[in-house]
Amino acid sequence: MRPVEIKDGIFWLGAVDWNRRDFHGYSKAHKGTTYNNFLIVDEKVTLIDTVDERFWGTLQCNIAQVLGDRKIDYVVANHLEPDHSGCLPKVVEKYRPEKIFTSPMGQKAMKAHFKYTDWPVEVVPTGTNIEIGKRTLSFLETRMLHWPDSMLTYCPQDKIVFTNDAFGQNWATSERWADEVNRTRLEELMANYYANIVLPYSPVVLKTLATIKEMALDIEIICPDHGLLFRGEDCAWAMETYQAYAEQKPKNKAVIVYDTMWHSTEKMAEAVASGLADEGVSVRLMCMKNNHHSDVMAEVFDAAAVIVGSPTHNNGILPLMADMLTYMKGLRPQNKIGSAVGSFGWSGECTKILTKWLEDMNMEVVEPIKNQYVPDHEVLGKCYEQGKAIAAAIKAKL
């Protein structure tokens, strides 16, 4: 995709990674992704972030299309993760910028990543303003949104904010603006991104949104580094959506995530689902053999209840459930009700282990059910009642 002028003198460069599916080694990007970076043509030509190293060719081509032979004076590094800084060493080498601006933590990360000795790095803590000609760039550190080095860059003259990974979505498209694409899909992909990448840092999101409000930043364009950009009324929409994500208010929804050997745990899970559904709770029944942990997390993050199921296997739980629970705990979901089901042959540790995980995530635990060998009508009836009990707990919480 060629550069797009998103405001007079401000260009989207970026690279569209149509074939990306594995995102950062832990999450799925089913619709590909983009690495957005930006070029501001002013007295000091300023490049904001770079792209994944594999797209160095695309980046050079895009820069040349906008600038011709004009040079890049400044580089802003909002975030040092390799999908945004991957081309930074090559940019420094080829364009020899006069200055590279980054946050205090960004400087540390830059040194650790690139082992540079002679780059013209200038640290810009929160509140720093730099003049690049007609425009000013202001910086706001957003530590742990979602790395220590993360920061935002704001241009008051153009009312545009470059937010790095905040507000991102993994979606490879030919469109550049959120108002040009299907809103339902956009929101689904934005939620998926949040649930898998930003969720543990929700308190930081709330703090950042409050700071933006306090500073009364006038924002007409939001430029995340992945996916579609927001303009006009969509800016308020994006911020309200993030506020809601970060508050983690539970919805009338339950996710049952399980794995199964001979389908006994699966039958129990299905019975719990029926009990929940009959009480009007929206249920997602997700078997780990058919769902990636990042897709499960996208459903878990706004659910009121999480029910985990695994048979006992070698005195433990099945490995795909251990994967799921490790991943889920790391993302620190809040305000959840938890419960567990599991079948067993002889030792039966499954529900005890599963419950420990739920407690470690501070979930409000509804009594788990375990059953030896194949669940009969009576046990499945108990599971159905457990679903109803979880539904009652959800109603009390909403």
Add this chain to the structure above:
Amino acid sequence: MQKYVCEICGYVYDPAEGDPDGGIAAGTKFEDIPEDWVCPVCGAGKDSFVPEG
């Protein structure tokens, strides 16, 4: 001595090691660290720390 964990990034302050880069000598109790000290990993303030365990 009690260790403290940063709730934002997970860094653990160990009084036995201190935070030499941040000007905190080994053997300094968490309570005795100046209020303007920040987490060496993520920059969070002292109020983001909770006792470990």
